[in-house]
Amino acid sequence: MRRVAVTGIGLVSPLGNSCAALLESLTAARSGIRRLEGERYARLAHPIAAPAAAEPSVATEPAKLRMMDRSTRFALDASAQALSQAGLEPGAFDGTRVGVFIGTGMGGAQSTDDGYHTLYAEQSDRIQPFSVLLSMNNAAASWIGLEYGFSGPNLTFSTACSSSAAAIGEAALRIATGAADVMLAGGAEAPLCLGSMKAWEAIRTVALPDPQDPGASCKPFSKDRSGMVLGEGAAILVLEAWDAARARGAPILAEIAGYGLTTDISHPTHPSVAGQARAMRAALEAAGIAPGAVDYINAHGTGTQVNDAVETAAIKQVFGEGAYGIPVSSTKSLHGHLLGAAGALEFAIAILAMNAGFVPPTAHLRRPDPECDLDYVPNAARAHGTIGTVMSNSFAFGGTSVALLGRRTV
Amino acid sequence: MDTYQRLVRIIVDEHKLPRETLRPDARLDEVGIDSLAVMELLFQVEEEFGIQIPNDQVKLETIDDVVRYVDSLRAQQAPAMPQRAPS
Numbered sequence: 001m002r003r004v005a006v007t008g009i010g011l012v013s014p015l016g017n018s019c020a021a022l023l024e025s026l027t028a029a030r031s032g033i034r035r036l037e038g039e040r041y042a043r044l045a046h047p048i049a050a051p052a053a054a055e056p057s058v059a060t061e062p063a064k065l066r067m068m069d070r071s072t073r074f075a076l077d078a079s080a081q082a083l084s085q086a087g088l089e090p091g092a093f094d095g096t097r098v099g100v101f102i103g104t105g106m107g108g109a110q111s112t113d114d115g116y117h118t119l120y121a122e123q124s125d126r127i128q129p130f131s132v133l134l135s136m137n138n139a140a141a142s143w144i145g146l147e148y149g150f151s152g153p154n155l156t157f158s159t160a161c162s163s164s165a166a167a168i169g170e171a172a173l174r175i176a177t178g179a180a181d182v183m184l185a186g187g188a189e190a191p192l193c194l195g196s197m198k199a200w201e202a203i204r205t206v207a208l209p210d211p212q213d214p215g216a217s218c219k220p221f222s223k224d225r226s227g228m229v230l231g232e233g234a235a236i237l238v239l240e241a242w243d244a245a246r247a248r249g250a251p252i253l254a255e256i257a258g259y260g261l262t263t264d265i266s267h268p269t270h271p272s273v274a275g276q277a278r279a280m281r282a283a284l285e286a287a288g289i290a291p292g293a294v295d296y297i298n299a300h301g302t303g304t305q306v307n308d309a310v311e312t313a314a315i316k317q318v319f320g321e322g323a324y325g326i327p328v329s330s331t332k333s334l335h336g337h338l339l340g341a342a343g344a345l346e347f348a349i350a351i352l353a354m355n356a357g358f359v360p361p362t363a364h365l366r367r368p369d370p371e372c373d374l375d376y377v378p379n380a381a382r383a384h385g386t387i388g389t390v391m392s393n394s395f396a397f398g399g400t401s402v403a404l405l406g407r408r409t410v
Numbered sequence: 411m412d413t414y415q416r417l418v419r420i421i422v423d424e425h426k427l428p429r430e431t432l433r434p435d436a437r438l439d440e441v442g443i444d445s446l447a448v449m450e451l452l453f454q455v456e457e458e459f460g461i462q463i464p465n466d467q468v469k470l471e472t473i474d475d476v477v478r479y480v481d482s483l484r485a486q487q488a489p490a491m492p493q494r495a496p497s
Contacts, residue, residue, distance in 0.1 A: 062426065063447060126456070129449035 001176040004256040005245040006406070008088075008238035009348045010081025012074045014050035014231050014335045018081065019352055021053065026349065026360040027381045031215035031334050033229050040194055045201055048209050048217050049192050050231030050336030060147060067130045068143060069108035074234035074341075075140035075188035076147060082184065083148065086238040086250060090148060099152030099180040100144045101171040102236075103163025103187035105340030106196055107137035113193035140188045140234075152180045158340065159400035161300070163187055165343025165392065166402050168237060169259030175241050186236035186348075187341035200230060203269075205304055216364040218337075220301035220330035221308045221376045223367035228302040231336025235344035254351040257389060258287025258405035269397050270306055276314035276393070279401035283391065284318070287405045291319045294326060294405070295387040296359050298350040299376075300395045301330020302337055307395065309371045316374075327384065329377040333363035343394035343402060350390035351406045357385040413459075413477050413484075420454050421473075434474040441473075455480055461487050 014032025015025035032050045041047035056073030111134035118124050138156040145154045153174055157167045164187025171185030200206050207227035210216040219225040245252055260282030264275025299311055316323045331349050338345050353360050358381050365378040394402045422429050431441045452463050461483045470476050
């Protein structure tokens with residue numbers, strides 16, 4: 001099995017539309033969560049979310065743009081950044097050996113919402129001709145392939161909150177086994193339309209607004225946590241066969257050291273300690289490393305009462321007493337929950353922070369919970385120059401559980 | 411403006427294609443209107459002429475084909491059908 005390198009990272013996020021901007025927001029513990037203004041959100045009980053830092057700015061023809069949902073545009077923006085960093089020039093590689101694996105939970109949600117609005121609210125039959133293209137869940141992955149000439153394996157993974165973590169792990173496997181030489185892997189999500197937000201409200205997982213500061217509404221691991229806050233954006237990684245990346249002098253940001261994929265079948269939404277622990281153990285076994293080698297964990301840490309307590313117990317089960325010595329943070333406290341794109345964004349954050357020598361904070365952690373007693377890097381980022389291996393957890397409704405391990409290479 | 415002129419205006423303004431290349435006998439795919447763009451064009455034509463174009467596949471190769479198709483639908487559907495049910 002070949003080793004897999006990460007040679008590019010691109011992102012569009014509530015904390016910034018570039019890796020540099022995101023790192024700056026994380027070190028400043030600046031929240032991207034805010035109150036949503038405007039009539040389209042008036043029917044939400046709590047119009048709080050984490051919108052992307054800027055609107056998509058895809059450089060392509062207007063005719064193609066009209067066929068692209070917001071989530072696809074985010075994916076293309078992030079892909080452009082990642083490919084630019086990786087230094088992969090169009091035409092300088094064999095496109096049949098380059099694939100695209102994208103994770104998304106809700107696909108072209110905004111376009112779907114618009115279509116239903118036309119049909120049911122306006123009682124009109126004039127549905128956009130490109131509705132299918134706009135809404136289909138594979139749109140982002142397809143457009144990346146089309147725009148850049150990548151005709152290798154092209155798949156879309158939809159496993160709710162672990163979609164893009166699974167996409168990255170699966171993409172790494174394709175390179176490791178020789179099915180592809182380069183993979184664009186990550187996720188995109190743009191769920192901030194009324195229909196999707198109402199649905200998340202209805203399943204009672206959404207946070208109450210913080211009375212003083214809407215930006216502080218997501219409080220993972222804190223006693224007063226009340227739920228998750230939705231976010232939008234995309235994160236795309238360029239993965240390459242290690243030897244080829246080295247040979248062409250590509251920047252190597254990290255090695256994909258391990259990928260654990262398991263299913264928590266205890267309940268459709270309520271996670272189990274054993275289920276989450278199994279994913280983390282699977283990643284460690286795949287990597288052939290001991291729990292003690294992990295220097296930082298980016299938790300799933302949604303900010304719900306249930307997940308955060310279960311995840312804490314699961315980390316203790318896997319890491320034993322050593323759990324107390326590992327910084328564990330939930331950056332969802334600052335960027336919200338990007339659903340299908342969460343895994344990719346958070347794994348990217350873990351890698352970026354590892355290379356920058358700090359651990360990102362769990363923000364808004366003001367009331368300790370006796371059930372959550374690990375080192376969550378509360379409220380402020382912390383310098384940590386010796387991060388060699390990072391873990392990123394993604395646990396999902398429906399049970400697909402993923403843990404990714406990244407190893408520093410410099 | 412007759413049907414042809416109104417159609418040309420849509421192609422120029424909405425599809426951003428150069429007026430100089432447009433003639434009644436010009437092939438749609440040669441002036442830059444591919445199979446997907448044709449769908450958009452028909453959607454815009456419905457709005458412009460107040461007609462409903464059936465979703466069935468129809469063979470339209472030249473601009474003139476579109477003109478004749480639109481005129482036949484206008485004749486069939488006159489007076490103009492309401493676009494939306496009253497709210």
